[in-house]
Every structure is written in structure tokens, then in C-alpha cells.
Amino acid sequence: MEKKSYKNLEERVWNTDACSGCGACIAVCPADALYYREGDSHPVSFGYCKQETDNVPCGACYEVCPRVPEKSVTVDAIGDYLSLFGAKSTKDSPLYQSGGAVTAILAHGLENNLIDAVVTVTEDRWLKKPESTLITSTGEILSYAGSRYSWYTPVLSALKTAVLERKYRAVAVVGVPCAVSALRLMKESDNDLIQPYARAIRLIIGLFCTEIFDYHLFIEGMKEKMQAEPWDITRMDIKGGLIIEREGFIPEKIDLSSLSFCVRKGCHICRDFTAIDADISAGSMGTPDGYTTLIVRTPVGKGFLDSAVRAGSVILADNVSPDPIISHAKKKSEMNRLPQDTTRA
Numbered sequence: 001m002e003k004k005s006y007k008n009l010e011e012r013v014w015n016t017d018a019c020s021g022c023g024a025c026i027a028v029c030p031a032d033a034l035y036y037r038e039g040d041s042h043p044v045s046f047g048y049c050k051q052e053t054d055n056v057p058c059g060a061c062y063e064v065c066p067r068v069p070e071k072s073v074t075v076d077a078i079g080d081y082l083s084l085f086g087a088k089s090t091k092d093s094p095l096y097q098s099g100g101a102v103t104a105i106l107a108h109g110l111e112n113n114l115i116d117a118v119v120t121v122t123e124d125r126w127l128k129k130p131e132s133t134l135i136t137s138t139g140e141i142l143s144y145a146g147s148r149y150s151w152y153t154p155v156l157s158a159l160k161t162a163v164l165e166r167k168y169r170a171v172a173v174v175g176v177p178c179a180v181s182a183l184r185l186m187k188e189s190d191n192d193l194i195q196p197y198a199r200a201i202r203l204i205i206g207l208f209c210t211e212i213f214d215y216h217l218f219i220e221g222m223k224e225k226m227q228a229e230p231w232d233i234t235r236m237d238i239k240g241g242l243i244i245e246r247e248g249f250i251p252e253k254i255d256l257s258s259l260s261f262c263v264r265k266g267c268h269i270c271r272d273f274t275a276i277d278a279d280i281s282a283g284s285m286g287t288p289d290g291y292t293t294l295i296v297r298t299p300v301g302k303g304f305l306d307s308a309v310r311a312g313s314v315i316l317a318d319n320v321s322p323d324p325i326i327s328h329a330k331k332k333s334e335m336n337r338l339p340q341d342t343t344r345a
């Protein structure tokens, strides 16, 4: 079959505002020819391409893109799973977004050499600026707990460093559903150029996601709506709206519809709320405050969670109600449905 190139991505994903900004194409391009220009909603090319310029078969970028129409997730509910739990870390921290179960599973994996690195999104806490980061110590994992609700960089860029530069062979990746789907495409690809990624990714943790904000527009929005600088914000959460906490103020809830101007373009056609391609999906919806909802989807996910529970790092509870999660997933899927969509699961 004829391999596709970045030209096909440009035509079918970049120029149609379908790009989610996951950065998978940038990570796997063997010529390092794709990059992200701050302010753009999709990657761009330096102009060189193995396939287009030298006629050498490649197709890597196209094969891992979750937004190529024939590969896009068109799910109507929460996908297949093995089990559903409320979970929390047994170590306390004010930084956890929900119950800290994601941090606890990753920290347990690093401490016990089940994984040798984690690719995740951290932030400059002063500017609230998100960053794709490679982490190898439990101390760092604990210090970067919490959710980043905006981005501007290719989220999976640290994956290239992990796999090709540092040559880690057991990498865990945390991502929102679009990034998770790209990771699953990498794992399932038979393209030789993608194989190093397929072999190195050991655990995929997906975070529930309704939408994500463009970093710069979001910061502008906070200044305009609340006269808040990024360093004034002490905590953010999405729970029936965006909750902003600041020192000396009572928490304020902003209606998400009033922030639609800063939602990234690619989110408007996203139909996956719960990261159906993950090994374990995690969110706050469906469990009481202080717990993380975990959807365990694969034997790999089950293995990591069981190990963390056996070691006493995570405790599980039978306190999940799936109904609000299913209902929200259906709402997102329906709202972002395109006329040509067909449903996958």
C-alpha cells in the first residue's frame, strides 16, 4: 500500500482544523522535519520529507495521527473495560487533582522498576505553562501531581527523548484521550520506523477530558474575566464548570460555555471523553471528592493497579457510579458528531 506523508496530514488534518495538537506526528518523524510553532493549532513542516523529497517509504506521521478521518475515535459511551473503581493514594498530598491514584500508580511503577520513565505534562507553576516532560524519579512524579487544563506544546514530544535519545525500554505515558489514541496507534503499528515506540511504551494512562484550552488564550481570558495573573491562581479544577482558587478569595466557578473562545480547535470534533484506548483511564467524575475514578481496560492496566494495591500504595473503594460518566461521554460524543461519523463502540 502506498505510504502517506505529511502532505496528506496537511490536507486532511491540519487544514481542516481537526488536529488535536497531540504531537505524535512530531515525535515519530524520523527526519525531525515537523515542529510546532507557538500560536498555531497544528504542527508545520520544515519542507524536507523522506518520502516527498527523497522518495524513501516512510508514512510514520500519518500512521500515528488519531485525527485522520478513518482512524478517529467515534465512540458513543465509555468503551470496553474490565473493572471500575474509586481509588486513592495512601500518601497524602495537596497537589493531587482527585485521589492521587494516577501519581501513586506511576510512583509505585518507578520505585519497583516496573517502568523506567514517565512521559507526562508538567507545568511552570508560576506561569501555569504546560510542558511535555520526561520523569524518572518518584520525587518528581509526586511534585508534578495535578491536572494541566491548557497546552501549547506537542504533548508527546518528550516521548522522542525517552525512546530515541535515552533509549528507555519501559515507558509509561499519561495523556488526554487524543494523545492516548495516538499512543495506541503506535503500539499497533507494523511500520519499522514506529517499532521502537511500540516496544518501549509499557503503560498508557488516559485522563478523562471534556476539552482543553489554548494556553495563551486561557491566560488572557483569566486576566479579562477575573483580573487574575497566572501566579495568582493556586488551584484549578473542572467540576460542573472551571473552578479557580486564589489566595484570599473564595473559589469561583466559571461556566465552561463562557470559555469556548479559548478551547483548542481540534477539541470541537473530539468524541472521546474517557480515553477508550488507554490501559487505565482516570477522572474525577463518578466518585466522591478525594477519590480518582479508575476504568481498568486491559490486562496491563490491571497488572499495574493490582501491584500498586498489593504494595499498599493505592486503596480501592466500591464507590463509583458509572451513570454520570456514561451520560457525559454520550453528551460529548453527540455534541461533537460530524455528519459523516460512524460509531465505533
Ligand SMILES: Cc1cc2nc3c(=O)[nH]c(=O)nc-3n(C[C@H](O)[C@H](O)[C@H](O)COP(=O)(O)OP(=O)(O)OC[C@H]3O[C@@H](n4cnc5c(N)ncnc54)[C@H](O)[C@@H]3O)c2cc1C
Binding pocket: 095, 096, 097, 098, 099, 100, 101, 102, 103, 104, 120, 121, 122, 144, 145, 146, 147, 148, 149, 150, 151, 155, 174, 175, 176, 207, 208, 209, 210, 211, 212, 238, 282, 283, 284, 285, 292, 293
Ligand atoms: C485537560 C484535562 C481535562 C480533564 N477533564 C476532566 C473532566 O471533564 N472530568 C473528569 O472527571 N476528569 C477530568 N480530567 C481528569 C482529572 O482532572 C484528573 O487528572 C484525574 O481525575 C486523575 O486524578 P489523580 O488525582 O489521580 O491525578 P494526579 O495524581 O494528580 O496525577 C495527574 C497526572 O496527570 C499528569 N497530567 C496533568 N495534566 C496533564 C495533561 N494535560 N496531559 C497529560 N498528563 C497530564 C500529571 O503530570 C500527573 O502525572 C481532566 C484532566 C485534564 C488534564
Ligand code: SF4
Binding pocket: 009, 013, 014, 018, 019, 020, 021, 022, 023, 024, 025, 026, 042, 043, 061, 064, 065, 066, 067, 068, 182
Ligand atoms: S492530531 Fe496529533 S498526530 Fe495528528 S496532525 Fe495533529 S499533532 Fe500530528
Ligand code: SF4
Binding pocket: 020, 176, 177, 178, 179, 209, 210, 211, 212, 264, 266, 267, 268, 270, 271, 272
Ligand atoms: S477534548 Fe481532550 S482529548 Fe479531545 S482533542 Fe481536545 S484535548 Fe484531546
